[in-house]
Amino acid sequence: MPAEDLRQWLDKVDQIGELRTIDNAHWKLEIGAITTINWRRSPCRALLFDHIPGYPSGYRVLTSSLSSPGRLGLALGLSPRLSKRELIQEVRQRWAEWDKTQSKYGITPVKSGPVLENVMSGNGVDLERFPVPLWHEEDGGRYIATGSAVVTQDPDTGATNIGTYRAMLHDKKTVSYHISMGKHARLHLDKYHAAGKPCPMAISVGHHPLFMIAGSLPLPVGAEYNLIGAIRGEGVGVIKEEVTGLPVPADSEIVLAGFSPPGRLEKEGPFGEWVGYYVSGAQDRPVLEVERVYFRNSPVIYGAPPGRSPSDASYQQFVLRAALLHNQLEQCGVPDIRGVWLNEAGGREFVIVSIKQRYAGHAKQTATLASQLAMGGGFMGRWTVVVDEDIDPTDTNDVLWAMCTRVDPVKDIDIIRRCWSSSVDPIIHQPSKSAFNSRAIVDACKPFEWMNEFPPAVKVSEELTREVEAKWGRLL
Ligand SMILES: Cc1cc2nc3c(=O)[nH]c(=O)nc-3n(C[C@H](O)[C@H](O)[C@H](O)COP(=O)(O)O)c2cc1C
Numbered sequence: 271m272p273a274e275d276l277r278q279w280l281d282k283v284d285q286i287g288e289l290r291t292i293d294n295a296h297w298k299l300e301i302g303a304i305t306t307i308n309w310r311r312s313p314c315r316a317l318l319f320d321h322i323p324g325y326p327s328g329y330r331v332l333t334s335s336l337s338s339p340g341r342l343g344l345a346l347g348l349s350p351r352l353s354k355r356e357l358i359q360e361v362r363q364r365w366a367e368w369d370k371t372q373s374k375y376g377i378t379p380v381k382s383g384p385v386l387e388n389v390m391s392g393n394g395v396d397l398e399r400f401p402v403p404l405w406h407e408e409d410g411g412r413y414i415a416t417g418s419a420v421v422t423q424d425p426d427t428g429a430t431n432i433g434t435y436r437a438m439l440h441d442k443k444t445v446s447y448h449i450s451m452g453k454h455a456r457l458h459l460d461k462y463h464a465a466g467k468p469c470p471m472a473i474s475v476g477h478h479p480l481f482m483i484a485g486s487l488p489l490p491v492g493a494e495y496n497l498i499g500a501i502r503g504e505g506v507g508v509i510k511e512e513v514t515g516l517p518v519p520a521d522s523e524i525v526l527a528g529f530s531p532p533g534r535l536e537k538e539g540p541f542g543e544w545v546g547y548y549v550s551g552a553q554d555r556p557v558l559e560v561e562r563v564y565f566r567n568s569p570v571i572y573g574a575p576p577g578r579s580p581s582d583a584s585y586q587q588f589v590l591r592a593a594l595l596h597n598q599l600e601q602c603g604v605p606d607i608r609g610v611w612l613n614e615a616g617g618r619e620f621v622i623v624s625i626k627q628r629y630a631g632h633a634k635q636t637a638t639l640a641s642q643l644a645m646g647g648g649f650m651g652r653w654t655v656v657v658d659e660d661i662d663p664t665d666t667n668d669v670l671w672a673m674c675t676r677v678d679p680v681k682d683i684d685i686i687r688r689c690w691s692s693s694v695d696p697i698i699h700q701p702s703k704s705a706f707n708s709r710a711i712v713d714a715c716k717p718f719e720w721m722n723e724f725p726p727a728v729k730v731s732e733e734l735t736r737e738v739e740a741k742w743g744r745l746l
Contacts, residue, residue, distance in 0.1 A: 273502045275384070275521040276478045276570060279345060280332075283316050286340050286350050293321040297331075297412070302405035302575055305333040309580050316341060318570075322401040328568030329401050333575065335417070335479055336586035345479040345586075347501055354589065354664060355609070361593035368500040375499025377430075380507045383520025390563040396442045397560065400524065405575040406542030410552050411438040413541065414445060414526075417574030417583060419474040419481035421516045422458040424491060425465070430517060431455055432494035434485035434574075434583075437473060437558065438538050445473070445526065446538035446557045448550070450692050451705075452649075454491045459530060459556060468529035470514035471558050476523025476565075476572045483586060487594070488644040513561045523569045528561040546578030549694045580614045588612040595645040599623065602643075604636050611663040612646075619652035622663040627721060633713045634684070641686060641709040650692050655712040660727065672714040676724075684711040 283289045295301050301319050308314055315338075319331040336342045339357045340350035348360055390396060402412040415437035423430050431454040437447035449456040455471070462469035474481060480501060484494040495517070499505050508517035511527045518525045535554035543549050574582040588611070596610040606626040613620040621640050627633060633656040640646040641654040657663060657672045677683070691698060691707035698705055716724040730738075 273504055273507070273521070274478065276332075276476065276523060276572070279478055280316075280318065282344050282350075283341055286344070288313065288315050288338060288341055289318060290315045291318045291320055293319075294323060295319050296323050297325070297401045297403045299404055299407060301331055301333070301403045301573070305405075305573070305575060305582065306577055308334050309337065309577070309582070314338060319401075325401040330568065330570045331401055331403060331573050332476075332570050333573040333582055335572065335574065336483075336583065337580070338585070339589070341479075342586050342589060345483065347503075357589055358593045358596070358610070361590060362597055365593060365597060368497060372493070372496035372500035375502075375505050376496045377499070377508045377517050378505030379517070380509060380520050383507060383509055384566045385518065385520055385522045385525055385564045386509065387567050388565045390565075392561065395560050395563055397439055397445070397526070397563070398442050400565075400569065400571060402439055402571065403573060403575070405573075406548075406577065408540055408548050409438075409542060410537065410540045411440070413438050413575070414571065415447065415473050415475050416576070417479075417482040417572040419477055419485045419494075419519070419522075420447075420449075420455055421472040421474070421518055422455040422469065423516065424458050425461050425467075427491075429492035430495060431458065431491045432481065432485045434482050436541065438541070440536045440538075440557060443560050444536065444557050445560065446536040446555045447473075448538055448541075448553075448555055450694070452690070462530075463532040466532055468531040470516055470528075471530050472511050472514055472516045472518045472525055472527040473558065474519055474522040474525045476570045477519055478521065479572075479586075481519060481522075482572065482574060482583065483590065486583060486587060487590060488649065511562070511564075518564070522564070522566075524563065524565040524571065526558065526560045526563055528559045530556050530558050534559075542575070542577050543694050544576035544579070544581060544584075545694055545696050547696045549696050579616070584614050587618075588614055591618065591645045595621070595623075595640060595643060598643045598645050599636065599639060602639050604639060605632075606659075607636070608659040609663045610640075613666060613669070615666075616653065618647055618650060621646045621651065621654045622657060622669050623654075624657045624659055624661050624663045625715070626659040627715055627718055630718050633715045633718070634711065637711040637713060638686070641711055642689070647709060649690050650695055650707070651689065651709050652707070653710050653712060655714050658715045658721075661714075669714070673712065676716055677712060677714050682713045685709070686711065 437445040507520040538555035540548040686709040691705040
């Protein structure tokens with residue numbers, strides 16, 4: 271059996287009752303607005319838009335793909351019936367296995383695959399043949415790549431990276447795109463351009479969710495295909511794309527391939543960004559001159575438009591990052607971590623770790639590391655809060671209660687200055703290439719020296735809860 275593709279995953283999502291098909295929504299703002307409203311609905315189902323006005327039926331756009339533990343679980347080959355905390359725990363355990371086995375996998379070159387069903391080439395390339403949404407009202411254009419898998423190679427080592435980065439239609443044959451400083455594809459691009467050469471690039475804009483999951487995690491260069499292979503338990507079938515030579519997923523829905531030439535910049539943006547603002551405005555950015563487009567019959571664009579969180583990809587990002595940050599902290603030798611969460615409103619900008627305090631300085635050590643590790647607040651972090659074990663880090667009210675009652679700001683908040691930020695950080699006025707920001711480290715634990723004298727918390731004990739639930743629960 272070949273590995274599951276996007277369509278098989280969608281069938282499973284349908285079987286658990288979490289897929290809604292919507293016909294006749296317009297690419298111009300309607301798909302984006304429906305998606306944004308959907309994020310705040312409970313349950314938040316996956317949406318598959320079809321019969322998009324002006325486009326052939328069957329040319330579809332998927333959004334809200336991974337906004338539930340069930341769908342994220344299915345994408346990772348896990349049970350769709352886990353709660354958020356169980357899913358984090360399961361990912362932590364499985365990750366260790368995937369990590370151990372991933373060097374066995376990687377790519378399996380194949381000669382053909384569904385993505386080759388249709389090809390546009392040279393002058394025949396027309397990206398407007400796809401129902402590319404205009405996602406937000408202030409966007410400067412239609413974004414074909416949001417939940418993308420961008421394939422690039424390091425010109426020095428040949429290592430292949432997959433990254434999730436956005437790209438906007440410039441014209442029928444060109445997209446302009448935004449890749450932040452320090453991101454892997456950006457490093458590849460800069461190396462090619464420094465040598466005066468065009469950078470080969472392939473952008474998959476529809477694929478199994480694992481490609482976006484791997485593409486949006488800060489993994490080492492070359493790790494993404496291996497990880498996907500390890501999760502699937504087999505090498506990822508790839509086709510050597512003809513004009514660039516890049517390995518592209520054989521079961522992708524749509525792949526754009528071409529070159530990003532040095533010196534050519536076009537306007538990109540504004541775009542409603544994941545921080546919840548149109549931060550970057552319209553800027554001159556690099557372009558991909560598309561020479562080939564490969565696509566399946568009835569192709570699906572994998573949409574993951576950002577916006578004010580919770581947004582399309584925030585849930586999957588934070589479950590995975592919480593699991594992986596927990597593992598990273600343990601690998602750094604931090605003992606007795608009881609839970610990790612990245613609050614969905616702030617994302618990596620609001621990292622919470624609960625610990626059982628064992629020694630003086632345990633909380634500060636945990637917070638400082640969590641504020642800098644890649645899975646935590648390393649890139650564009652802001653707040654890192656450490657709480658005691660009686661606080662559920664995934665419960666915002668619990669966390670705020672600890673911050674309101676166990677923190678004396680003058681001694682419990684430290685600031686780390688000149689950390690890694692980004693041009694999309696809304697608090698930086700006119701960010702340059704050197705975009706720094708600071709991290710607030712909040713020790714919201716009971717003061718270690720006298721934690722045993724801290725006033726007892728008002729609560730209903732577990733024993734009394736059990737008794738009254740048995741007697742009165744039916745009335746509540
Ligand atoms: C839906 C989505 C869209 C994203 N868009 C961008 C983007 O346009 N530019 C960017 O630099 N990072 C973007 N990111 C974050 C990167 O995917 C993330 O930093 C990832 O680690 C990049 O891969 P790399 O570590 O191989 O560079 C996006 C993430 C998600 C989930």
